[in-house]
Amino acid sequence: MASNSKVDIGFLEEKKSWQLHPRFFPSKVGGKPAWLDLQDLPSPNELLCKKCNDPLVFLCQVYAPYEDSDTAFHRTIFLFICRNGSCCRTNNSDNFIVLRCQLPRKNDFYSFEPYEEVETEDFAMDKWPNLCNLCGCKGPSHCSKCKKTYYCSRKHQILDWQKGHKQACPELQTADSKPNNFIVTEAGKSVLFKEWELIVDEEDEEDSKDVDVGEEMEKLRKLMEEKRAGTLSNVSEDELEQYTKAMPEDKVFNKFNKRVARHPDQVLRYDRGGQPLWITGNSGDSIVNVPNCQYCNGERQFEFQIMPQLLNFIGVGIELNSIDWGVLVVYTCKSSCNQGPAYKQEVIIKQDLSS
Template sequence: ASPSAGPAELGFVEAVPSWRLRSEQFPSKVGGRPAWLSAAGLPGPPELACPLCGRPMAFLLQVYAPLPGRADAFHRCLFLFCCRTPPCCCGLRVFRNQLPRRNDFYSYEPPSEDPPSETGESVHLQLKSGAHLCRVCGCSGPKRCSRCHKAHYCSKEHQSLDWRLGHKQACAQTDNLDSTVPDHNFLFPEFEIVIETEDEIMPEAVERDDESEIIGTMGEAHEEELESMAKHESREDRIFQKFKTKISPEPEQILRYGRGVAPLWISGENIPQEKDIPDCPCGAKRLFEFQFLDIIY
């Protein structure tokens, strides 16, 4: 599909109370455990294993992205997982979870803006459908502790990790398992992703400002030298300069969302061609929807 001319939606991280990041609030968020919509269609351990090293991948972020006009996708989330096991740290996978507005798990009406009456910050490791989640990563947990039969895990790796970090001692205290989950140092820090529409900025004006700044810093540079530098500017330089120009008004953005917008490339390497992107199983062409920016200066 051709890229849309509309502006992208930008995502920024913000610290909020943990109840705001639960499934019933339909959050967009980064880090922590995934806030699944339902048990239907959850990826299992084989799908969540890094395609390169085979280790369990970690939840990175999710984007609440319903589709207007699609009754079956009134509630829709996209989940991004990544490998964070050195020296690999390369595998990436995206999953989708969606529901109609009238379903067995959530109210037909929008969620309340008021905090729940309950107190405490217990970890929710069982979905309303009854499906159990891994105590370490919050993904589907088909395995369970053979001793207490209460703690669930996605893999032997995470069961072993939880055993070493406290479950060995807490195994007999099954009444309090969900509220005593230790920090396994496997999850990313958790924040809400707040969304704002990107301001329409004329790239030409920004580029002129950048050029003026460069000329000012060069001081005594001759015009001929500047022209020579411009001629030798590589395609990589131009792509990276376009990236910097585009994000400079909002440098703290970590997400760019927009179905059909053009991706913002940071490099000319490994840009896929249309033939490199497989069609959907239904036969339709795939559409670009969002990109995550891990920006470090």
């Protein structure tokens, strides 16, 4: 995936859930996480929002192996986010967590050779820990009535009970089978994001000549201004115009627009060891302060960034107080070390358009 000078770009495509199963090592957005190491999952208290203490939910994952490393033949970076829009603060990523997981080619979970892409293939579930029926994260506690559905937290158990498990529970009490952990339940749909495959491809090298860059990206800017100012209906064109004019010229933002216009639908930019494409020059220099890896003490480097376009695809409204970001910039251990837990914390920096 990584190359010397070219940037890779991620787009979204609809896929069936089974095609995004962990055995296919997918890059994906929304739904439940397709865990890589299936045993040593992060514990629920590692996946709590630092602001409101609610369980975080899965946002996306990027499959990005280190081709020449034995310990990272398979390698996936996972992003989790708090569902409460009120936990979003400008240029602050406390409502996110990013985890890196990697495996050698020969491992306890997957075959040495790639799996055939068929739906019916059996995949042993005995290696799996119990997963939360709602969000797909580790579920240490279970429903006391059926003892067959598991939960990461009391919050998800209550939500699941209210939106479906109350009906399903009596049947499960007498059934032989366990519920299917891959299905997103009704309650899950109210918390998890719409599921997509993330397809990664090379960026065009040339700026396109026909596209009116300004016009394309002005739409994005307006969308963001609207979110900031309140609901759509509260803001008149004139007000919006004045607000936009009041902002000083932002060269970084102009450069961002020009580059993004090559592929207006991009949701990811992958450029391991390269430079992020910042969205604004108005946040000051203090935004980048990337600590060394806490496991090997080695340097971290830029790996990829999530673009604001993703917000348009995951069913997040533009109402006041919904989830928001400018760019989400992810830094990971340069050597992709193998120390520490199976799911290792990395660094995410959120840069917003407003200051």
